[in-house]
Amino acid sequence: MDDCNPLQLFHEWLITARDHPHVPECNAMRLTTISNDLEISNRVVLLKEYDWKGLTFFTNFNSNKALDLICNPNCSLEFNWPNISRRIIVKGLASQTESDISDNYFFRRPRESQLGALASNQSAIISSRKCLLDNLNKVTQMNANKEIKRPSHWGGITIRPKEFIFITSLKSKIQKSEIYKVDPNNVWSKIDEWCYT
Numbered sequence: 001m002d003d004c005n006p007l008q009l010f011h012e013w014l015i016t017a018r019d020h021p022h023v024p025e026c027n028a029m030r031l032t033t034i035s036n037d038l039e040i041s042n043r044v045v046l047l048k049e050y051d052w053k054g055l056t057f058f059t060n061f062n063s064n065k066a067l068d069l070i071c072n073p074n075c076s077l078e079f080n081w082p083n084i085s086r087r088i089i090v091k092g093l094a095s096q097t098e099s100d101i102s103d104n105y106f107f108r109r110p111r112e113s114q115l116g117a118l119a120s121n122q123s124a125i126i127s128s129r130k131c132l133l134d135n136l137n138k139v140t141q142m143n144a145n146k147e148i149k150r151p152s153h154w155g156g157i158t159i160r161p162k163e164f165i166f167i168t169s170l171k172s173k174i175q176k177s178e179i180y181k182v183d184p185n186n187v188w189s190k191i192d193e194w195c196y197t
């Protein structure tokens with residue numbers, strides 16, 4: 001095994017967080033994007049799949065985050081698990097996930113979530129709750145007894161990592177960061193840094 005393998009460490013930290021009784025939603029990650037007019041935004045999304053191709057979440061491609069990522073694929077993800085004194089920051093480049101992976105994931109979702117994806121235009125302001133529910137009812141009726149196909153405006157976004165930072169808060173306000181960066185030949189290197197917080 002490669003000594004400098006951030007994905008292996010990422011996997012180990014995620015499992016530790018998942019198995020810890022005081023880490024709720026270990027796969028919740030804060031996604032930061034930059035818009036066309038250079039405004040920075042962040043929001044929580046859920047990590048659903050990961051491998052060397054990247055870290056994948058699923059979303060509406062018309063949402064603000066997806067539009068930001070089309071203009072500027074550079075983004076960061078942050079997992080914050082204060083109850084185990086750990087954080088992970090991943091910086092990388094976003095692209096749409098292959099359609100068969102999005103199809104598979106959509107197919108496994110509960111029917112209500114599939115209908116929700118058909119009915120909603122995420123991030124768009126809707127005039128009233130009634131409007132939203134009317135639309136959901138309409139879509140539900142139109143698809144009664146039918147298998148629901150993934151709409152083209154919904155699917156995965158995969159962040160191909162360029163950098164992983166594994167941060168541990170130690171005693172006396174000292175923080176250790178293990179920083180992994182990949183070079184253009186796809187070779188990872190690692191440095192450790194300590195600082196006061």
Ligand SMILES: Cc1cc2nc3c(=O)[nH]c(=O)nc-3n(C[C@H](O)[C@H](O)[C@H](O)COP(=O)(O)O)c2cc1C
Binds near residue numbers: 041045066
């Ligand atoms: C715990 C949690 C998990 C979420 N997971 C997702 C997700 O996986 N995909 C998604 O599109 N939105 C998810 N959301 C909603 C987003 O945080 C956000 O409100 C929404 O996607 C619109 O963001 P945007 O307007 O910046 O695109 C989640 C919200 C919470 C609180």
